[in-house]
Amino acid sequence: MQIATDDVSVDQKELNPWEAQAVRFDLAAKKLNLDTGIWKVLRQPAREIIVHFPVTMDDGSIEVFTGYRVQHNVARGPAKGGLRYAPDVSLDEVRALASWMTWKCAVVNIPFGGAKGGVICDPKKMSQTELERMTRRYTAEIIEFIGPEKDVPAPDMNTNEQTMAWIMDTYSMHMRQTVTSVVTGKPVNIGGSRGRTAATGHGIAVVCDEAIAHLGMKPAETTVIVQGFGNVGSNAAKQLHARGYKVVGIAEWDGGLYNAAGIDIAALAEHKAKTGSVRNFSGAEEAVSEELLMRECDVLVPAATENVITSQNAAGVKAKILLEGANGPTTPRADEILEKNGVFVIPDILANAGGVTTSYFEWVQDRMGYFWTEAEVNERLDRIMTESFREVLRYAKEHGVNNRIAAYMLAVDRVAYTTKQRGIYA
Numbered sequence: 001m002q003i004a005t006d007d008v009s010v011d012q013k014e015l016n017p018w019e020a021q022a023v024r025f026d027l028a029a030k031k032l033n034l035d036t037g038i039w040k041v042l043r044q045p046a047r048e049i050i051v052h053f054p055v056t057m058d059d060g061s062i063e064v065f066t067g068y069r070v071q072h073n074v075a076r077g078p079a080k081g082g083l084r085y086a087p088d089v090s091l092d093e094v095r096a097l098a099s100w101m102t103w104k105c106a107v108v109n110i111p112f113g114g115a116k117g118g119v120i121c122d123p124k125k126m127s128q129t130e131l132e133r134m135t136r137r138y139t140a141e142i143i144e145f146i147g148p149e150k151d152v153p154a155p156d157m158n159t160n161e162q163t164m165a166w167i168m169d170t171y172s173m174h175m176r177q178t179v180t181s182v183v184t185g186k187p188v189n190i191g192g193s194r195g196r197t198a199a200t201g202h203g204i205a206v207v208c209d210e211a212i213a214h215l216g217m218k219p220a221e222t223t224v225i226v227q228g229f230g231n232v233g234s235n236a237a238k239q240l241h242a243r244g245y246k247v248v249g250i251a252e253w254d255g256g257l258y259n260a261a262g263i264d265i266a267a268l269a270e271h272k273a274k275t276g277s278v279r280n281f282s283g284a285e286e287a288v289s290e291e292l293l294m295r296e297c298d299v300l301v302p303a304a305t306e307n308v309i310t311s312q313n314a315a316g317v318k319a320k321i322l323l324e325g326a327n328g329p330t331t332p333r334a335d336e337i338l339e340k341n342g343v344f345v346i347p348d349i350l351a352n353a354g355g356v357t358t359s360y361f362e363w364v365q366d367r368m369g370y371f372w373t374e375a376e377v378n379e380r381l382d383r384i385m386t387e388s389f390r391e392v393l394r395y396a397k398e399h400g401v402n403n404r405i406a407a408y409m410l411a412v413d414r415v416a417y418t419t420k421q422r423g424i425y426a
Contacts, residue, residue: 014331015307017096023332025099028408031399038416041424042102045095047071051141055134058127065119067138071151072098072114075418078149079115080105080184080356082156083163085131089118093306097156100327101356104349106411108388110360113415115151117142123158132166139170146171148181148367154359155185157305161197165190181366184359193362195377196355201235202378203354204325205243206385207346208299211321214393215344223297225249225319227289228304229278232325232352234269236301241265248297251289252278253304258292259284294318302329303352309334317343324348339402347404349411350392357384 013019022043029039049069054062068091071079081101094116102114119138123131145151155164164183168190171182180191188194195202212222219240224247226237233250241247246262254277257263263284271281279286293300293308294316302308303325309317314334322338323346324330330338330345338345358381365371372380396406 014310014333016092017306017328018092018099020328020332021096021099024404024408025103025412028405028412031401031405032409032413032416034412034416035420037424038419041419042073042412042415045070045072045098046074047145048091048095049142049145050091051138053137053141055130055137057130065121065134065138067117067119067141068094069117069142069145069151070094070098070115071145072116073102073415074113075415075422076106076113077111078113078147079151080112080154080359081115081117081151082154083117083119083159083167084157085119085121085123085159086157087120087122089120094118097327100349102415103408103411104353104356105360106414107349107392107407108353108357108384109414110357110384112152112356112360115153116156117153118156131163135163135166136170139167140174143171143174146182148179148363152181152359152363153183154356161185161187161192164192181363184362186362191362191366193358193365193377194372194374195381196358196362197231198235198239199358199377199381200232200325200352200355201237201239202381203357203385204232204236204301204303204323204351205239206354206382207351207389208240208245208321208323209243210386210389211323211344211346212299215320217298217320219244220246222246222299223248224299224301225251225292225295225297226301226303226325227251227293227308227329228302228326229268229272230304232355233301233303234265234272236303236325237265238269240299240301245299249287249292249295250278250284251287251292253289255279256287256289256292257281257284258287258295299323301325305329307331309338311337314338315341317341320344321346324351327352335402335404345403346389347392347407350388350403350407353388354381354385357381 097116105112164186186192296318299321300319306328308329311333314337
């Protein structure tokens with residue numbers, strides 16, 4: 001089956017996240033010999049919402065913001081996905097992230113479909129009160145499309161538990177009752193789950209343990225470089241450091257750090273909390289972030305943004321394992337190079353699924369009104385991430401494909417099966 005695509009240059013396509021996920025989806029669908037009709041259904045988002053809404057700023061002026069919410073698929077359950085605030089948010093980016101969420105939820109076999117949201121803004125230039133007004137107005141604009149049984153937002157880039165508290169409160173005011181399960185990633189005291197903040201990093205560490213065991217390596221002899229020291233990167237680094245890995249490099253947007261003997265991650269986290277940056281940390285020498293990605297190490301963890309590993313630099317990756325903490329850090333053309341060079345890739349839709357898995361736990365706890373200990377949350381998370389990693393490896397071996405396509409095949413197969421079971425309503 002051939003799918004028509006817009007006439008876009010190869011370079012533009014490589015860096016377009018929507019095009020990148022489409023390439024992977026099409027390959028997985030072809031390998032599965034997917035029914036043509038189901039192929040068409042799963043390839044496109046079910047719903048795309050664009051809103052333009054006014055917000056009164058602190059100086060009394062009025063700004064108009066543009067927000068998106070894309071719901072890719074709800075065949076297996078309510079849509080689920082984060083909300084990001086950034087100046088460069090685009091519809092194609094949100095579409096891609098929504099589709100990745102569909103496949104991510106299916107890989108770890110939790111009953112959600114995929115969604116994503118975004119608002120074009122620069123949160124670094126906005127006050128807390130401006131962010132609150134913008135968040136509440138955005139929530140009001142999309143309120144008929146979200147809810148515990150419809151679409152459950154969560155934190156993402158430049159949003160956090162406070163953002164989720166505002167969304168939950170706004171939704172609850174409109175519903176005239178407290179509805180904690182409308183979002184996940186909330187503060188624990190208003191229905192959040194213990195272990196949620198560190199969940200993505202925790203999941204990364206679990207699959208890293210599985211990968212090195214599979215490859216015959218040991219944590220104490222394994223060096224790690226992490227790109228990004230935000231929520232995902234810092235928690236992944238903490239978890240890996242605690243498990244005995246030697247974290248030798250941290251690459252951040254404003255500069256990097258390197259110490260061949262290993263970096264004290266707890267001390268670095270404390271330093272960043274005080275200064276707002278990893279720079280000028282006494283426990284490591286400063287390094288150029290882009291060069292750190294090409295340094296020799298056993299495990300490279302891109303945990304920041306999309307399109308970090310491309311056809312331009314993939315050949316220079318010297319890591320044995322590429323463990324994708326971020327969404328879409330590797331382009332399809334880079335995949336080909338990495339596979340040729342024997343890099344063991346743990347794809348994003350598996351590697352960073354710890355966050356959405358624990359979000360699922362939060363949703364479950366909210367709905368039954370009974371909350372688990374952090375140990376109980378982590379025990380369940382460990383089991384799901386371990387089983388999912390082994391299932392992806394089994395698929396890769398069975399179908400003779402790389403880990404990424406195996407993860408897509410596993411996910412697409414599960415969503416397609418449910419879609420066929422439900423049938424097409426007309």
